[in-house]
Amino acid sequence: MAVISTNNQRAAFSPNDPLLPWLYTIKKGLDDLYADPSQHQSVALHKLVFDCITTFKNNPQYQNDIRFLRVWFIYMDCIGDFDSVFKEIEVLRICLKKSALYETCATLLEAKGQLIDAHEIYLMGITRNAEPIESLKKAHSLFLERMSNIVKKCSIHQNVNGDMRNIGNNRVDPWSASTTKDVLQKILPRLVKYDGYHFSSRNYPGKVALSALQNSSRNKIIKIGGRDYQIKGCAGQGGFAQVFKAYVNSDPDEIQAPPFPWEFYMYRQLDQRLPNEERSRFGSAQKMHHYSDYSILVCDYLSHGSLQDAINSYVVVGQFMEEVSCIYYTIEMLHILETLHGAGIIHGDFKPDNLLIRNASKDLTVDPEDFCRSRGPWQDQGLCLVDWGRGIDLSLFPAETEFMGDCRTSGFRCVEMQEDKPWKFQVDTYGLCVIVHVMLHNKYMEIEKTASSDGGYYHLPRLPFKSSVKFTTI
Incomplete structure (x- = not known):
């Protein structure tokens, strides 16, 4: 079904508002595209919107018409080039005094992860006293609230205006607002493909x-x-x-x-x-x-629960996980981190809640000569690491980069975070140590600093029993 009507059809509408028939036709084109999101419908809508803008963009009758501004937003979505379309809107002075321009553009930038750019668009509209100004200020206030919530959840230490936290030349907070903005902009060309x-x-x-x-x-x-x-x-x-x-x-x-x-x-x-x-x-x-x-x-969806659920099932009845299960899950976690870090990725939130249990549907057999290479159903058995919101792709940073920043996850802050020192893989390996401690003792690991014979320090877990074993962070 064609979405572009003829010029004669458009002429049948009110001569005092020549944009109106275009709006009806564009609405029909959008409805057709929702019903049939084919390439044909998409191309037809793109051409229709482009023709509409070309026809009316220099018409002063529509310079401050919200309806025409909405056509520009559809055009922006069609071509996927925010910057060039926004610049053209500014040159043509389309609705520069309308708050809808800044609210919609800021929302689009926020969705793309360009948080600082979105903040600047809000400020631009407020500076220009776009109407209704109260609506724009309220939208900006809600935006800042959302950013504040992200700051709290992601352990971001700056406000939305903050610069990347660089400490020395090669230290970066991977969860700061500006680092998040930079990496999202860097990956966007790949992401959309x-x-x-x-x-x-x-x-x-x-x-x-x-x-x-x-x-x-x-x-x-x-x-x-x-x-x-x-x-x-x-x-x-x-x-x-x-x-x-x-x-x-x-x-x-x-x-x-x-x-x-x-x-x-x-x-x-x-x-x-x-x-x-x-x-x-x-x-x-x-x-x-x-x-x-x-x-x-x-x-x-994995229906067998998490490693935390398994640990809790022992805690509620006052028992401890069997040592053979602890050994098995520890081997799984070591294998997961070895594979992950070897691929240049850090999880950043390694805890039992994020390790889901995988259970094989078939009977398991063990090769006593080579347990680690057991095949068949064993590939479906073990743990599955999920929740990659704090994940770090090391390929996006220089090889010598070290990280600063705090995950703010109680019980899982590595020693380096606790002492405000640079870290890298420690954020994951410390989490593994805590999980093993929880599986064995039903409580989080606490550490204390102990002097060693060579003048350095060990970080020892405070164990609930006497032990001569010494641990240090990896």
Whole structure:
């Protein structure tokens, strides 16, 4: 079905408002595209919007018309080039005194992870006293609240205006606002090309608000990317998002919100860098729908709980995990970190909540000569590391980079974080040590500094029994 009507059809509308028939035709084109998101419909809509802008962009009648501004936003979405379209809007002075220009552009930049740029767009509109100014100031205030929440969750130490925290020449806070902005802008060209990534500058169009989804949302149906998801309940709260269990075509998935494209990028890096036989130990993402107000990450659902659940099952009955289980899970974690760090990736939030249990569906047999190379069902058995919101891709930093910054996860702050020293892989390996301690003793590891015979110091765990074994951070 064609979405472009003829000039004669447009002429049939009011001569006092020649833009109006174009608006009706564009609306029809959008409806057709939603119903049939084919390349043909997309190209037709793109041409229609471009022709509309070309026809009216120099017409003073529409210079301050919000309806014409919305056509520019559709055009911006069609070509995917925010900077050039915004510059043209400014040159033509399209709605420069309308707060809708700055609110919408800032929302689009926020969705792309360009937080500082979004902040500057808000300030630009406020400086120009765009109307209604109260609406713009309220939107800016809500934006700052969202950034404040991200700061708290990500352990960011600066406000949205802050510069990257550089300490010396090669030390960086990987979770600071400006570092996050820089790496998101660096990965964006790759991100948009990944299979399963779907971006829209529009708000989430579903009838059920994602922000309203709670434990009481069981069996609600939400539509994402043309598919219906039946919510089965809230599966948990991650560092950056709520996680919901949902069914689509009888397959359980997890859905995450609000916008945060970084985790999807990390999953695709794992796809590219890890051997196929190791991939099942690190979680996977089928797709991501990135809207201006939400992002939804669709992942496979593992139904056997986390390592934390397994530990708690012993704690509640006053028992300790069997040593053979502790040994098995420790071997799994060592193997996971060896594989991960060898691929140039740091997890950054290594704790038992983020290690899901994988159970093989078939009987397991052990090769007594070579347990570590056991094949068959053993590939489906073990642990799966998830929640990559704090993941660090070392390829985005110079090889000599060391990191500063605090994960703010109680009980899992490595020694270097506690003493405000640079760290790298220690953030993960310390987490492993804490997990082993919890499995053995049902309590988090506490450390104390002890002088050694060579004049240095050991960091020793305060064990609940006498021990002559000395530990040091890796």
